[in-house]
Amino acid sequence: KGMAANTKNSFKFVVVGGGIAGVTCSEQLASQFPSADVALVTAAPLIKAVCNFKQVSKTLEEFDVEEKPSTVLEEKYPNLRVIQSAVEALHAQQHTLLTVDGLKVHYEKLCICSGGRPKLLTQDNPNVLGIRDTDSAQEFQKRLSQAKRIVVVGNGGIALELVYEVEGCEVVWAVKDNAIGNTFFDVGAAQFLIPTLNTDKPERAATCKRVRYTIDGLGQCRAFEEPGSALGPDWHEGIRLRGAEEVQVLMSPCFPTTFCQCSKASFSVQFPAPVGSWPVYVELTNGKTFGCDFIVSATGVVPNTEPFLHGNNFELAEDSGLRVDDHMKTSEPDVYSAGDVCTASWEASHLWQQMRLWTQARQMGWYAGRCMAADVLNETIELDFCFELFSHITKFFNYKVVLLGKFNGQGLGLNQELLVRCSKGLEYVKVVLSGGRMVGAVLIGETDLEETFENLILNQMDLTPYRDELLNPNIDIEDYFD
Numbered sequence: 001k002g003m004a005a006n007t008k009n010s011f012k013f014v015v016v017g018g019g020i021a022g023v024t025c026s027e028q029l030a031s032q033f034p035s036a037d038v039a040l041v042t043a044a045p046l047i048k049a050v051c052n053f054k055q056v057s058k059t060l061e062e063f064d065v066e067e068k069p070s071t072v073l074e075e076k077y078p079n080l081r082v083i084q085s086a087v088e089a090l091h092a093q094q095h096t097l098l099t100v101d102g103l104k105v106h107y108e109k110l111c112i113c114s115g116g117r118p119k120l121l122t123q124d125n126p127n128v129l130g131i132r133d134t135d136s137a138q139e140f141q142k143r144l145s146q147a148k149r150i151v152v153v154g155n156g157g158i159a160l161e162l163v164y165e166v167e168g169c170e171v172v173w174a175v176k177d178n179a180i181g182n183t184f185f186d187v188g189a190a191q192f193l194i195p196t197l198n199t200d201k202p203e204r205a206a207t208c209k210r211v212r213y214t215i216d217g218l219g220q221c222r223a224f225e226e227p228g229s230a231l232g233p234d235w236h237e238g239i240r241l242r243g244a245e246e247v248q249v250l251m252s253p254c255f256p257t258t259f260c261q262c263s264k265a266s267f268s269v270q271f272p273a274p275v276g277s278w279p280v281y282v283e284l285t286n287g288k289t290f291g292c293d294f295i296v297s298a299t300g301v302v303p304n305t306e307p308f309l310h311g312n313n314f315e316l317a318e319d320s321g322l323r324v325d326d327h328m329k330t331s332e333p334d335v336y337s338a339g340d341v342c343t344a345s346w347e348a349s350h351l352w353q354q355m356r357l358w359t360q361a362r363q364m365g366w367y368a369g370r371c372m373a374a375d376v377l378n379e380t381i382e383l384d385f386c387f388e389l390f391s392h393i394t395k396f397f398n399y400k401v402v403l404l405g406k407f408n409g410q411g412l413g414l415n416q417e418l419l420v421r422c423s424k425g426l427e428y429v430k431v432v433l434s435g436g437r438m439v440g441a442v443l444i445g446e447t448d449l450e451e452t453f454e455n456l457i458l459n460q461m462d463l464t465p466y467r468d469e470l471l472n473p474n475i476d477i478e479d480y481f482d
């Protein structure tokens with residue numbers, strides 16, 4: 001009711017974006033300042049809320065995400081108003097936003113949490129799809145139900161999930177690396193996971209046909225009008241990812257042909273002139289051309305900065321995210337940013353790196369809210385502990401996956417030693433040591449090692465004397481370091 005009286009659309013705090021970052025930030029502000037007017041301006045009709053939050057260890061967290069109508073937020077926080085409209089322009093000097101509905105919103109402090117959108121191979125081909133939000137996932141599902149063959153390009157999180165989940169449709173997976181899942185895994189972990197593609201998925205074993213997995217090529221294993229929030233864990237659950245035919249996963253570890261000799265940035269797939277009856281063809285650098293019903297471009301995300309830039313002086317990072325400092329502040333006064341749209345530009349802990357993930361969206365949104373509050377109250381605030389150590393829990397190919405620190409030896413060059421333990425079909429454990437200290441780990445399966453390894457990474461103990469015991473399966477490592 002208090003909000004209804006605010007006809008001037010002037011707010012102490014305004015947050016843009018109803019994804020995890022924006023919702024967490026606005027909830028933080030609305031609960032810390034119950035008498036201040038807070039607005040959440042978001043393009044999509046539904047917001048994303050964190051539920052069943054569980055702090056698994058010092059830095060590891062798990063939670064579910066629910067899509068809810070925005071009224072739920074307004075009911076919970078009487079001082080929070082949700083404005084469903086896309087922001088069209090920002091005038092940072094005047095502290096105002098304009099929405100596509102012609103609404104002018106005034107703020108004292110603003111946090112931009114507008115997320116990202118798929119970095120598509122090409123924008124103009126209706127047969128090249130990206131997956132980001134509920135709408136795009138539904139479009140994908142609709143097209144898949146009629147499809148006999150699709151080509152998946154990209155080797156990150158979405159591609160990994162798709163090739164595992166899609167059934168009843170031939171999948172050509174064009175991978176330019178020599179192993180799968182390059183954003184999360186090294187070759188060893190990839191080798192561990194690959195046989196899973198060849199087995200029935202547990203929950204569907206009774207009903208589905210056996211997946212045939214063939215290896216092709218050289219490899220060793222070898223509408224952005226009203227963008228919705230990014231999907232997240234288990235986005236494919238409840239969506240039937242089934243094509244029109246029998247199942248075959250065909251992996252082509254090769255480079256799409258028109259991959260320029262130079263940098264990846266100039267990469268583009270060309271669509272050769274049709275020679276058959278498929279709606280679209282893709283030519284790969286192993287010399288093969290595949291016709292397919294459509295191509296999924298699972299090639300990363302681009303920060304949604306567009307409506308905020310014009311006429312303002314935002315510093316952008318190389319990946320075109322809004323640069324934020326260790327207080328989540330952008331280069332414009334009173335403008336903060338969190339989640340996929342921003343790029344952490346502070347001197348990060350040597351054990352942390354930004355990855356555009358659900359968990360980091362929540363952590364950044366929450367911390368940005370606290371920083372905005374601290375600024376208003378003239379209080380000092382230290383960089384939150386969650387930015388000390390990179391940690392991520394997820395699931396790939398139905399295995400629990402925990403990633404800690406420099407899990408792929410990021411930035412370590414030759415200054416690293418890897419210890420690996422692997423039981424086929426059961427677990428894969430990799431530890432990254434640098435100068436005798438643990439700096440990262442990949443844990444696949446029910447290893448139960450995450451807490452002990454997290455502690456060993458955080459306390460930077462010299463493990464040189466223990467390196468032979470560290471992964472010895474006959475030693476209870478938790479007791480050992482107790």
Ligand SMILES: Cc1cc2nc3c(=O)[nH]c(=O)nc-3n(C[C@H](O)[C@H](O)[C@H](O)COP(=O)(O)OP(=O)(O)OC[C@H]3O[C@@H](n4cnc5c(N)ncnc54)[C@H](O)[C@@H]3O)c2cc1C
Nearest residue numbers: 017018019020021043087115229230231339340356357358
């Ligand atoms: C298919 C898929 C699977 C994923 N799986 C996982 C996973 O298993 N684990 C994991 O950790 N991460 C996963 N991610 C990544 C994760 O979903 C994102 O990192 C995270 O959701 C980003 O949250 P965000 O709040 O920054 O942005 P978003 O969720 O993208 O939200 C942005 C919000 O801003 C709004 N918006 C955009 N532009 C405007 C504008 N101009 N005006 C007003 N509002 C605007 C949008 O409507 C939206 O509400 C996945 C992503 C995808 C696409």
Ligand SMILES: NC(=O)C1=CN([C@@H]2O[C@H](COP(=O)(O)OP(=O)(O)OC[C@H]3O[C@@H](n4cnc5c(N)ncnc54)[C@H](OP(=O)(O)O)[C@@H]3O)[C@@H](O)[C@H]2O)C=CC1
Nearest residue numbers: 154155156157158159182183267298299300301356357394
């Ligand atoms: N379970 C989880 O945690 C999941 C997380 N996500 C997150 O959602 C977001 C979107 O996922 P996704 O799209 O898979 O993005 P990712 O960043 O995970 O992966 C993008 C992949 O595409 C490759 N790539 C980039 N540009 C090109 C190009 N022009 N041609 C060919 N390949 C290219 C990248 O290779 P290279 O690295 O060499 O550039 C990389 O393999 C990511 O932030 C991801 O982390 C998604 C699904 C599941």
